[in-house]
Amino acid sequence: MRYEELTIEGRNAVLEAFRSGKTIDKLFVLDGCQDGPVKTITREARKHDTIIQFVSRERLDQLSETRKHQGVIAKAAAYEYALVDDMLKMAEEKGEPPFLILLDGIEDPHNLGAIIRTANLAGAHGVIIPKRRAAGLTAVVAKTSAGALNYTPVAKVTNLTATMKELKEKGLWFVCADMNGEVMYSQNLTGPIGLVIGNEGEGVSKLVKENCDFITSVPMRGEIDSLNASVAAGVLAYEIVRQRLQK
Structure with a gap:
């Protein structure tokens, strides 16, 4: 049984999670961060109807487990949703x-x-x-x-x-x-x-x-x-x- 709540950090990892079809419940993005990769990630999030929250660096640091979040952290479901x-x-x-x-x-x-x-x-x-x-x-x-x-x-x-x-x-x-x-x-x-x-x-x-x-x-x-x-x-x-x- 998988009990871990999946916290996905870093731009490549988060983008890959969206593209692989993983269910992402929430996306936390560094407020004011507007560069290309981050825009691509938020576009994917909107496509999948994921809740997006723009937060401060302090909040991201709190949520981060790796300390290498690069301005984006995704919270994925620990289990797949059914239809x-x-x-x-x-x-x-x-x-x-x-x-x-x-x-x-x-x-x-x-x-x-x-x-x-x-x-x-x-x-x-x-x-x-x-x-x-x-x-x-x-x-x-x-x-x-x-x-x-x-x-x-x-x-x-x-x-x-x-x-x-x-x-x-x-x-x-x-x-x-x-x-x-x-x-x-x-x-x-x-x-x-x-x-x-x-x-x-x-x-x-x-x-x-x-x-x-x-x-x-x-x-x-x-x-x-x-x-x-x-x-x-x-x-x-x-x-x-x-x-x-x-x-």
């Missing part, structure tokens, strides 16, 4: 209705890793994350997933709502977790389903929520009003498992 179609294929091969978990802006890598681990154990066919304002597949995520990343595909999409609309055309319906929803025990959570879990602080965003078919909640009996995102994902995923087994 959403791969997940649907997996469900079909297993003869099961698709069960996907969509994460609307989970920023804590420990939460992401824990959710991937739960997804694997609950028999979900994949996890979908957005490109922006969300954790990617870093070493921390890989470690927290306890090996699940080797088996459960994770796809990274530019637009979560657009992906949901495409999946709706393929017969999936979506349920999002929100404390104002109907209690999960009184809902029918069977069939081809996408479970949507929101950001740790704000929950599911307005646009994503509007594209969900149902809003569901976990019954709360205590004095505080919310569960950790990965725990909520686990509770709801297992209610889906329970209902599937009963069927």
